[in-house]
Amino acid sequence: MANGIGLIGRAGPQGRGALLTALIMLPPALAVFTLFVVLPIGEAAWYSVFNWDGFGIPTRFLGLTNYISVLGNTTFTSAVIHNFLIIGVSLALQLPLALGMALLLSRNRIGTVTFRLIFFMPYILADVAAGLIWRFVFDGDYGLVSGISKLLGGGPVYLLADPHLAFSAVLVVVVWKYFGFYMMLYIAGMQSIDRGLYEAAEIDGASALQRFRHITIPQLGPMIRLSIFFSIVGSLQFFDMIVPLTGGGPLNSTHTMVSFLYYFGITRMRVGFGSAIGVILFVVCVTFAFGYRRLFMRHD
Amino acid sequence: MAAAIARLAILALVAAIVLVPLLATAIGGFKDIGELRTHPFSLPSHWLWSNYWGMLTGHFYWRVLVNSLVIALLTVALTLIVSSLAAFAFAHLHFFGMRYLLNYLLLGLLFPAATAILPLFIKVRDLGLLNTYWGVILPQVAFGLGMSILLLRNAFKQLPHELLDAALVDGCGYFRYFFYVTLPLSRPIMSTVGIIIFVASWNNFLLPLIILNSESRYPWPLGLMVFQGQYSTAWQLVLAFITLTILPAIAMFLLAQRHVVAGLTAGAVKG
Numbered sequence: 255m256a257n258g259i260g261l262i263g264r265a266g267p268q269g270r271g272a273l274l275t276a277l278i279m280l281p282p283a284l285a286v287f288t289l290f291v292v293l294p295i296g297e298a299a300w301y302s303v304f305n306w307d308g309f310g311i312p313t314r315f316l317g318l319t320n321y322i323s324v325l326g327n328t329t330f331t332s333a334v335i336h337n338f339l340i341i342g343v344s345l346a347l348q349l350p351l352a353l354g355m356a357l358l359l360s361r362n363r364i365g366t367v368t369f370r371l372i373f374f375m376p377y378i379l380a381d382v383a384a385g386l387i388w389r390f391v392f393d394g395d396y397g398l399v400s401g402i403s404k405l406l407g408g409g410p411v412y413l414l415a416d417p418h419l420a421f422s423a424v425l426v427v428v429v430w431k432y433f434g435f436y437m438m439l440y441i442a443g444m445q446s447i448d449r450g451l452y453e454a455a456e457i458d459g460a461s462a463l464q465r466f467r468h469i470t471i472p473q474l475g476p477m478i479r480l481s482i483f484f485s486i487v488g489s490l491q492f493f494d495m496i497v498p499l500t501g502g503g504p505l506n507s508t509h510t511m512v513s514f515l516y517y518f519g520i521t522r523m524r525v526g527f528g529s530a531i532g533v534i535l536f537v538v539c540v541t542f543a544f545g546y547r548r549l550f551m552r553h554d
Numbered sequence: 555m556a557a558a559i560a561r562l563a564i565l566a567l568v569a570a571i572v573l574v575p576l577l578a579t580a581i582g583g584f585k586d587i588g589e590l591r592t593h594p595f596s597l598p599s600h601w602l603w604s605n606y607w608g609m610l611t612g613h614f615y616w617r618v619l620v621n622s623l624v625i626a627l628l629t630v631a632l633t634l635i636v637s638s639l640a641a642f643a644f645a646h647l648h649f650f651g652m653r654y655l656l657n658y659l660l661l662g663l664l665f666p667a668a669t670a671i672l673p674l675f676i677k678v679r680d681l682g683l684l685n686t687y688w689g690v691i692l693p694q695v696a697f698g699l700g701m702s703i704l705l706l707r708n709a710f711k712q713l714p715h716e717l718l719d720a721a722l723v724d725g726c727g728y729f730r731y732f733f734y735v736t737l738p739l740s741r742p743i744m745s746t747v748g749i750i751i752f753v754a755s756w757n758n759f760l761l762p763l764i765i766l767n768s769e770s771r772y773p774w775p776l777g778l779m780v781f782q783g784q785y786s787t788a789w790q791l792v793l794a795f796i797t798l799t800i801l802p803a804i805a806m807f808l809l810a811q812r813h814v815v816a817g818l819t820a821g822a823v824k825g
Contacts (some may be wrong), residue, residue: 275728277648283640283659283699290696290744291662294670294677301673308676355568358561365565371811372569375576378807378814380757382775383800386782386792391575392583396789401594430572438819477823484822491666494759498779512668520672520764528672536669539612543664 293538302529320530329518330531333509336421340510341494343425344432344485346548351356352433352481356440358465370441373434381431381494388427389414389499417507420500424508427495432488438483443477444470479550490539511535583794590790605794614619615798617770618777625687625762625773626755629694633751634744641706642732645720656707661699663761667693668760675764689765690773694755702747709743710736749817756803774799 304312320521324330353374353514359366376384391398413423438443447470455465472480493512500508502517509517511531519528582590583605585598593599609615644656667674674693675684683689713736721731737744759775766772769780778799785791807814 258639271727272647276643276649276652278729279639279643280655282636283703284655286692286696287635287659287662287699290674290677290693291656291670291699294673295665296669297673297676308679314648315799351568353663355565358565365562369565369569370815372572374815375807376572377802377818378753378803379800380759380775380803382757382759382778385794386778386796387575387579390579390789390793393789396590398594398646430575434572435822438815439822442819442823462575469794480823487666491668493668494775497759498782512666515668515671516760516763518676525672525676529761531668532672536665539669 274414295361298529298536300529301525302533304526306525308523308525314433316526321527321534322528323451324530324534327514327518328546330511330514331507332507333511333514336508336510337490337492339421339425340428340489341486343428344481344489345394348429348433348479349481351429351487352436353440353478355433355437356444357470359437360444370438375434376431377435379431382396382498384427384431385495385498388423391420392423392478392499414500417505419506421508424495424499427499428492431495432485436485439477439481440474443474476551483543483546486542487539490535490542511538571633579793580797582790583797586788587788587792590793602790605790606798609791609795609798614777614781615795616776617797618772619773619802621687621777622756622773622775625690625694626752628687628753629691629698629755630748632691633695633698633702634694634748637702637733637747638737638740638744641703641710642728644703644707644738645710646728656703659703660700662697662794663704665698671760671764674761678765684765685767685771686765687771690758690762690776693761693765694751694758698751698754701821702751704749705743706740708767709740713739745813746817746820750821753803753818 301312303315303317305314305316305320306312349453355369359370359373379387392394392411392413394400394408394410394415399413400410403409414420451469451473452465455469460468491512492510493516496502496508496510496513501514502509514529515531515535516522519531578594581597584601584603585593586602587683589598640659644652678684678689678693681689683692693738717735718731721735722728726734756773757775762773762776766776769777772780778795781795782792785795
């Protein structure tokens with residue numbers, strides 16, 4: 255039986271009460287959401303076809319010029335490549351590392367809880383703090399990497415000052431910060447696998463590798479697909495850590511899409527240009543989210 | 555036996571890579587700049603408490619923490635109120651169009667706040683909220699609504715159906731039911747949502763960076779960047795300041811680890 259009653263359904267005190275309730279309970283959420291999420295997205299599309307400094311009313315109509323100059327900007331294209339590098343490293347290094355650690359820590363043995371806590375700890379730190387910690391680690395004069403290099407008889411290493419190496423350094427921090435979160439997801443997934451499956455496989459003589467390949471991986475499927483989804487979404491919007499680590503430098507060699515938006519659109523108050531970047535990012539994220547869900551997560 | 559040792563060796567190695575930067579940061583805050591340069595790995599020859607003590611007795615550190623706390627608590631409170639009301643309606647009331655409204659609110663899950671950040675800045679400015687707490691809080695609430703409503707609605711729906719039917723028959727209205735039955739029975743999910751929203755607000759950087767422009771209102775991530783900008787040549791002070799600012803999060807994490815881990819992962823999975 256339905257609780258709330260349709261408009262045409264049973265009329266009566268409950269029906270009217272339900273309607274009144276809905277009319278009181280829903281508007282706050284709808285208003286806040288419309289004002290601060292939906293309208294800005296729509297306005298981004300509107301502003302993106304103007305040349306506007308944010309004051310008065312946008313009048314200098316440009317058509318698609320902003321989009322053309324964003325897409326033709328070599329710093330932007332390198333930023334897109336960086337976003338894809340983060341995705342690549344997340345999928346090729348971070349998630350396998352997380353899975354490996356989850357396998358070692360899924361069952362309760364001595365020290366398991368402590369290791370889980372340690373690995374999860376970087377995840378709760380703000381990106382800004384993590385970025386600054388690693389800026390110190392990578393610092394050529396005071397940092398740990400240089401320290402190791404000097405211990406081994408080499409000279410100081412200025413990783414973040416080298417346009418060819420700086421982004422690799424950023425990628426290290428990404429893995430360091432986030433693998434523990436995915437490890438926790440995998441552990442949660444592994445703990446809900448029916449132990450009977452493993453026992454049956456063991457009786458049938460399946461090796462550890464076979465059990466991993468034919469039980470753990472398929473049973474973990476939904477969680478793996480989810481973790482891939484999260485790491486791609488996270489990679490696409492990667493920003494906070496760029497500011498403390500490199501600020502996009504040296505020579506604009508470490509931008510991501512959002513840091514490009516920040517340094518080239520927001521700090522210079524180029525509203526039209528920045529909005530065009532936002533719209534591009536929006537299209538990429540929504541297309542990905544819909545496509546991925548439809549293709550890979552239909553049954554999860 | 556060999557396998558157990560190999561396992562522990564791998565775990566210890568990864569744990570060392572995770573912990574060394576954190577420990578080096580905390581310990582570096584006890585050194586002076588010369589020792590930091592010459593002995594990056596050793597313990598300080600004498601522990602220099604003045605770096606930390608100077609900040610703890612100063613004004614700036616407490617100011618940014620209080621700002622972060624106020625913004626985070628108000629964000630959590632407002633998100634919980636607004637989203638639990640909406641989630642209740644979506645869980646129990648079935649009018650034409652409710653599905654569309656729900657899907658509308660869930661659109662927010664598909665893209666990050668960064669996509670609309672410039673128009674958001676202009677909106678907040680036009681509302682006169684630039685450089686105020688509310689200019690940060692309201693957009694944070696708006697972007698947290700989708701996930702909160704989804705989690706709360708799923709939880710509300712799982713409460714036994716018969717309870718509501720019986721209550722309605724006995725003349726209890728929806729609002730009383732909401733306050734006296736739904737909310738008390740939903741404390742675990744409310745605290746999960748609260749933790750997720752709190753952590754997101756506590757660590758938020760981009761939004762306050764754009765909305766706030768006076769240091770007296772900066773939350774700690776912005777304060778950290780300001781401090782680093784001012785003392786960029788004095789790493790020992792920056793390290794001490796980083797340590798002090800991440801301390802509350804780490805302390806909270808260690809005290810309530812079960813809730814934090816379960817909350818943050820469950821939020822991801824169910825959302």
